[in-house]
Amino acid sequence: MKHYNDTHSFKDRISRPIIRYAQCWEDPRTLMSALAVTADDDVLSIASAGDNSFALLLNNPRALTAIDTNPAQISLTELKMRGIEHLDYEEFVGFVGACPCSQRQKLYRSLRASLSEASRRYWDTETAKINRGIIHSGKFERYFRVFRRFVLPLIHKKETIKQLLNASSVEAQRSMYEAVWNNRRWRALFRVFFSKLILGAAGRDPSFFRFVKLDTVADELLARTEHGFTEVPLRDNFFVEYIMTGEFKNLEAVHPYLAESNFSFLKQHVQRMKLCVASLEEFLVRMPDGEMSKFNLSDVFEYMSDESAERVFKELVRVSRRDSRLAFWTLFVPRNVPRSLQQCIQPRMELSRDLYFQDRTFFYGNFACWDLNSVPRVGGGNRGFKRKNERGRPWTFAL
Numbered sequence: 001m002k003h004y005n006d007t008h009s010f011k012d013r014i015s016r017p018i019i020r021y022a023q024c025w026e027d028p029r030t031l032m033s034a035l036a037v038t039a040d041d042d043v044l045s046i047a048s049a050g051d052n053s054f055a056l057l058l059n060n061p062r063a064l065t066a067i068d069t070n071p072a073q074i075s076l077t078e079l080k081m082r083g084i085e086h087l088d089y090e091e092f093v094g095f096v097g098a099c100p101c102s103q104r105q106k107l108y109r110s111l112r113a114s115l116s117e118a119s120r121r122y123w124d125t126e127t128a129k130i131n132r133g134i135i136h137s138g139k140f141e142r143y144f145r146v147f148r149r150f151v152l153p154l155i156h157k158k159e160t161i162k163q164l165l166n167a168s169s170v171e172a173q174r175s176m177y178e179a180v181w182n183n184r185r186w187r188a189l190f191r192v193f194f195s196k197l198i199l200g201a202a203g204r205d206p207s208f209f210r211f212v213k214l215d216t217v218a219d220e221l222l223a224r225t226e227h228g229f230t231e232v233p234l235r236d237n238f239f240v241e242y243i244m245t246g247e248f249k250n251l252e253a254v255h256p257y258l259a260e261s262n263f264s265f266l267k268q269h270v271q272r273m274k275l276c277v278a279s280l281e282e283f284l285v286r287m288p289d290g291e292m293s294k295f296n297l298s299d300v301f302e303y304m305s306d307e308s309a310e311r312v313f314k315e316l317v318r319v320s321r322r323d324s325r326l327a328f329w330t331l332f333v334p335r336n337v338p339r340s341l342q343q344c345i346q347p348r349m350e351l352s353r354d355l356y357f358q359d360r361t362f363f364y365g366n367f368a369c370w371d372l373n374s375v376p377r378v379g380g381g382n383r384g385f386k387r388k389n390e391r392g393r394p395w396t397f398a399l
Contacts, residue, residue, distance in 0.1 A: 017072035019129070022138030024051035025239065026298060026329050027360045028256055034327040034348075034355055034369040035294045037061050042291065044283075046298035047275065049138070050077030054084075054257035054266060056296060057273055064272065069279040075122040077275060079134060080257070082114045083107075084270045089263045097133015098248055098258050104130050136246075143199075144243045151193050152244065155185045161244050165234055174230040181229065190225070191218040217332065221363060228362030237360045281308065284315035291319050295326035299364070301335045310338045317344045317372055324372040329364045337370065346371040 031052055037043060037059035045053040047066035050073075057064055068074050083092045087107065094101030095108070108130050112120055123130065129137035136145070152161070164181060167173040192198065196217040234240055238254040241247070248254045256262050276283060280300050295316060301309050316326060325348075328335075337345045348369040356367040 017070050019049075019072045019076050019138045020070065020140060021049050021073070022076065022135050022141050023242070023255070024049045024298075025140065025361060026052060026364070027239070028052050028055035030355045030359045030361075030367060031055065031296055031327055032059065034351065034367075035296065035325055037294050041293045043294045043296070044292045045296040046280070046300055047073050047077045048298055049073065049135075050080045051255045051257060052296055052298075053077070053273065054080075054270070055255070056294075057269055058256055058262055058265060060269065061294070063274070065274045065276060067276045067278050067280065067283050069277070071118065071277050072122060074275050074277050075119040076134060076137075078115060078119045079111065079123060081270050081273060081275075082111045084257070084263070084266050086111055086114060089260050092263070093251060093258060095133075096258075097135040098251055098254075101133070104133065145246060147193055148244065148246055151189050155183070155189060156181065164229070165241055165244060167234060170231060170233055173234055177226070177229045182226070187222065190222050194218045194221045220332070220365075224363050224365070228360075232358070232360060232362050239360050281312050281315065284312065284319055287315075287319045289318055290321045293321050293324045295320070295324070297326055297328035299329045299331055301328060302331050302333050309335060310340070313338055313341055313345065317341060320372040322373045324374075325369065326372060327367070327369045329361070330366045330368070331364055334366060335368065344373055346374050 026048075028051065032055055035043075035056065037056050039060050039062060041059075041061040043056055043061045043064040045056055045064060045066045047053060047068035050066065053064060053066040066074075066077060068077070080096060083095055087095060087110075090099075091101075091103075091107055093099045095104055101107075105127070108123065112123075115123070126137070135141070160180060164173065164176055167176060194217070199217065228234075228237075228240070236253055238248055241249065248258070252259045252261060257266060280297065301312075304312065320326075337347060348371060352367055352369045355369065356364075359367055
């Protein structure tokens with residue numbers, strides 16, 4: 001485990017890590033509602049692109065530590081932090097790529113001295129990423145750029161895309177999806193582009209599917225997308241907006257750290273955020289008992305064996321205080337409370353369910369909000385539940 005002022009972080013890791021995610025692809029609204037961070041909380045957050053850690057920082061926790069096993073993700077998060085700290089708002093949103101900007105190299109040079117040695121070494125050789133705007137620089141964002149440029153135009157015209165994104169209601173979305181959007185080309189090209197093979201090679205990583213038992217990944221994603229397009233409002237869904245257009249039209253309604261209304265607070269408090277290159281398990285085993293109270297775990301359990309996940313859950317129980325809480329998403333690999341920990345972990349089933357059905361990142365298979373070291377609730381435990389959406393499709397949750 002290496003804190004990010006260590007100049008050997010890169011040498012101790014893979015020789016040239018890549019940015020997989022330049023933006024966080026989990027809904028910050030869902031996360032903030034689930035964790036309900038307060039000024040008394042000490043937060044541990046998976047860094048990814050930093051966006052959701054910044055969102056939790058807006059709740060003014062006592063401390064927030066962002067970790068990631070990938071040094072490139074920490075370099076990305078650090079560059080965003082230094083931009084918040086040293087640039088004004090217009091410069092910042094232009095520099096990261098949320099708005100047009102012709103001065104990104106100049107702005108980077110103004111930030112360079114404030115970066116750690118590891119981050120300077122990384123970004124000094126990534127001129128193209130800085131010129132494009134760092135929020136567009138991840139492998140996942142490039143994957144969607146290919147979809148947007150080369151696949152989507154074969155299915156629908158720009159006017160049709162605009163009409164779907166600007167639908168006045170869920171009912172209007174549903175009507176348009178059924179009458180216009182859901183044609184043969186949409187279904188066929190979606191199944192090809194979002195197949196396990198192409199998604200693994202071009203969007204995520206083949207190793208990320210190691211524990212996925214589902215054979216028809218594309219069909220499952222198509223069903224979830226249908227749910228999102230017909231049951232979840234799209235007018236404020238900046239995730240879908242970015243996938244379809246590559247832009248954000250209203251920065252007050254996207255990732256909270258990009259909103260001007262939040263910028264002053266973040267500028268005053270972002271220095272309190274600590275960064276660390278570490279896996280979740282190696283970070284936890286070095287922590288004292290009762291050190292943390294809230295945990296944003298992104299989708300880390302998607303990539304763990306059952307045995308590894310149980311070890312991590314045990315460590316989470318150990319390092320958490322009474323009435324702590326964790327939140328995480330899963331894509332294809334469901335996670336239950338281990339039997340050995342059912343007295344220490346209480347799933348918030350109703351809250352998890354309600355937040356999942358409002359989640360703008362509807363392509364995930366599950367959202368879990370669990371209480372740690374809390375007084376057992378009547379009816380709690382390791383149970384699943386089923387619910388049908390308005391179209392009658394069952395959705396199963398194993399909490």
